Amino acid sequence: xxxxxxxxxxxxxxxxxxxxxxxxxxxxxxxxxxxxxxxxxxxxxxxxxxxxxxxxxxxxxxxxxxxxxxxxxxxxxxxxxxxxxxxxxxxxxxxxxxxxxxxxxxxxxxxxxxxxxxxxxxxxxxxxxxxxxxxxxxxxxxxxxxxxxxxxxxxxxxxxxxxxxxxxxxxxxxxxxxxxxxxxxxxxxxxxxxxxxxxxxxxxxxxxxxxxxxxxxxxxxxxxxxxxxxxxxxxxxxxxxxxxxxxxxxxxx
Amino acid sequence: xxxxxxxxxxxxxxxxxxxxxxxxxxxxxxxxxxxxxxxxxxxxxxxxxxxxxxxxxxxxxxxxxxxxxxxxxxxxxxxxxxxxxxxxxxxxxxxxxxxxxxxxxxxxxxxxxxxxxxxxxxxxxxxxxxxxxxxxxxxxxxxxxxxxxxxxxxxxxxxxxxxxxxxxxxxxxxxxxxxxxxxxxxxxxxxxxxxxxxxxxxxxxxxxxxxxxxxxxxxxxxxxxxxxxxxxxxxxxxxxxxxxxxxxxxxxx
DNA sequence: GTAGAAGTTGACGTTACGGAAAGCACAAGC
DNA sequence: GCTTGTGCTTTCCGTAACGTCAACTTCTAC
Numbered sequence: 018x019x020x021x022x023x024x025x026x027x028x029x030x031x032x033x034x035x036x037x038x039x040x041x042x043x044x045x046x047x048x049x050x051x052x053x054x055x056x057x058x059x060x061x062x063x064x065x066x067x068x069x070x071x072x073x074x075x076x077x078x079x080x081x082x083x084x085x086x087x088x089x090x091x092x093x094x095x096x097x098x099x100x101x102x103x104x105x106x107x108x109x110x111x112x113x114x115x116x117x118x119x120x121x122x123x124x125x126x127x128x129x130x131x132x133x134x135x136x137x138x139x140x141x142x143x144x145x146x147x148x149x150x151x152x153x154x155x156x157x158x159x160x161x162x163x164x165x166x167x168x169x170x171x172x173x174x175x176x177x178x179x180x181x182x183x184x185x186x187x188x189x190x191x192x193x194x195x196x197x198x199x200x201x202x203x204x205x206x207x208x209x210x211x212x213x214x215x216x217x218x219x220x221x222x223x224x225x226x227x228x229x230x231x232x233x234x235x236x237x238x239x240x241x242x243x244x245x246x247x248x249x250x251x252x253x254x255x256x257x258x259x260x261x262x263x264x265x266x267x268x269x270x
Numbered sequence: 271x272x273x274x275x276x277x278x279x280x281x282x283x284x285x286x287x288x289x290x291x292x293x294x295x296x297x298x299x300x301x302x303x304x305x306x307x308x309x310x311x312x313x314x315x316x317x318x319x320x321x322x323x324x325x326x327x328x329x330x331x332x333x334x335x336x337x338x339x340x341x342x343x344x345x346x347x348x349x350x351x352x353x354x355x356x357x358x359x360x361x362x363x364x365x366x367x368x369x370x371x372x373x374x375x376x377x378x379x380x381x382x383x384x385x386x387x388x389x390x391x392x393x394x395x396x397x398x399x400x401x402x403x404x405x406x407x408x409x410x411x412x413x414x415x416x417x418x419x420x421x422x423x424x425x426x427x428x429x430x431x432x433x434x435x436x437x438x439x440x441x442x443x444x445x446x447x448x449x450x451x452x453x454x455x456x457x458x459x460x461x462x463x464x465x466x467x468x469x470x471x472x473x474x475x476x477x478x479x480x481x482x483x484x485x486x487x488x489x490x491x492x493x494x495x496x497x498x499x500x501x502x503x504x505x506x507x508x509x510x511x512x513x514x515x516x517x518x519x520x521x522x523x
Numbered sequence: 524g525t526a527g528a529a530g531t532t533g534a535c536g537t538t539a540c541g542g543a544a545a546g547c548a549c550a551a552g553c
Numbered sequence: 554g555c556t557t558g559t560g561c562t563t564t565c566c567g568t569a570a571c572g573t574c575a576a577c578t579t580c581t582a583c
């Protein structure tokens with residue numbers, strides 16, 4: 018009893034295209050091929066197809082299925098590993114769905130603002146730059162100054178805040194270029210960047226030498242600031258801190 | 271301030287290949303291109319890239335991201351739909367992992383048998399053919415005969431049982447061909463098939479006309495039998511039943 | 524002057540097929 | 554004998570989002 022490709026397709030529920038594919042990749046060859054080129058399958062082929070489809074429904078790849086059927090690997094090991102991947106992927110999707118849910122909630126919450134449709138909130142930028150976060154770690158040491166900077170931040174429109182963020186990002190990238198070129202932190206160009214940074218901070222408050230150095234150290238110590246710098250280049254947080262310390266020593270008291 | 275492709279790659283954490291890809295598909299074009307062909311990005315490009323990467327981390331496809339950023343679709347709607355898909359896929363993987371776990375357990379349970387490494391257990395065949403299941407629905411009406419068939423099934427080796435299953439599958443496919451050709455159930459060829467079926471059953475017990483007709487009706491009524499027939503061809507269960515009834519009327523008493 | 528770094532385009536590979544095009548073989552009906 | 558229809562064949566393109574060469578140009582540094 019020989020079945021044509023359409024017979025097997027009807028019996029198994031797959032398309033003839035799939036059967037040709039399995040033949041092509043060597044997963045399931047027909048028992049013989051007629052003089053007209055047609056594929057004919059026998060019962061052992063059907064049995065093999067049944068096994069293929071069972072494993073396929075479990076989510077295994079065709080490569081793995083072939084290895085299992087050729088007895089090259091142990092099927093229990095393969096299935097155990099596969100299950101591990103399935104569970105990991107399930108958990109990933111679970112977390113992802115939660116994140117999407119939170120994003121939706123945030124978008125809807127801000128819907129009444131005229132700025133609807135905006136996705137780039139500060140916490141989503143790569144730099145993690147955030148005026149609210151900016152002041153937080155410093156507040157413990159200089160509460161009065163931190164209060165001033167908070168008041169300043171409150172005066173900004175969102176567009177202005179965004180422009181400041183982009184400027185800060187650009188400055189960080191320029192610093193990274195200096196670092197990559199192994200420019201000493203005392204180099205005039207680097208110090209000019211630090212000066213610009215200092216001027217920016219002075220729009221909020223005016224740190225003295227110790228405060229400015231502490232701020233630099235904070236970029237290294239604070240996890241979020243450090244991540245922001247390290248995301249741009251490895252070692253950038255330390256480089257920024259050293260440059261700020263050099264600037265403070267040279268020009269502040 | 272113009273950044274090279276490598277600058278943007280460092281800042282954003284993606285590869286330059288990815289940026290070229292985004293340019294290629296029109297998702298993110300550089301601000302301008304130098305006379306040497308190099309891509310240069312400006313701040314608005316960075317901002318757009320930030321949005322792209324945020325949405326990408328949420329699992330959206332680049333096509334959808336483009337639609338959102340071009341304001342062609344509402345982002346909240348898109349995210350909601352996306353979340354639905356994520357949850358559905360998560361559930362699917364959850365079920366799949368459970369199924370794989372059960373399969374592993376079954377395989378390990380049967381490990382001590384000499385037949386380890388075997389995947390095709392009867393319940394996994396497309397036909398759903400199973401000698402244990404075969405007798406169950408009939409047992410209520412003809413308990414004695416069902417007991418005989420159970421004893422017969424117990425005498426079979428697994429290889430013999432499998433051969434019988436394949437024979438049964440082949441017979442079902444032949445019947446499906448007759449049905450597809452609109453062959454009347456009283457046709458001699460069809461009746462020959464039914465006779466062979468009857469002979470097979472007679473190896474277990476010997477139904478009279480009423481029992482044989484009831485068996486055929488059972489193929490239509492029982493969900494598992496019906497599914498096995500319908501899986502091969504729509505309407506096959508009824509066709510089989512009618513053929514068996516015709517045979518019973520003509521040759522049994 | 525030449526090595527090295529960084530850029531470019533182009534093409535192929537990945538998964539598991541779907542779909543279309545173009546052609547061959549065989550049967551039925553005119 | 555010719556057309557039409559059916560079923561099969563091979564071959565190629567497309568999918569998502571890039572990774573990975575390969576071959577080439579351009580610019581900078583020693």
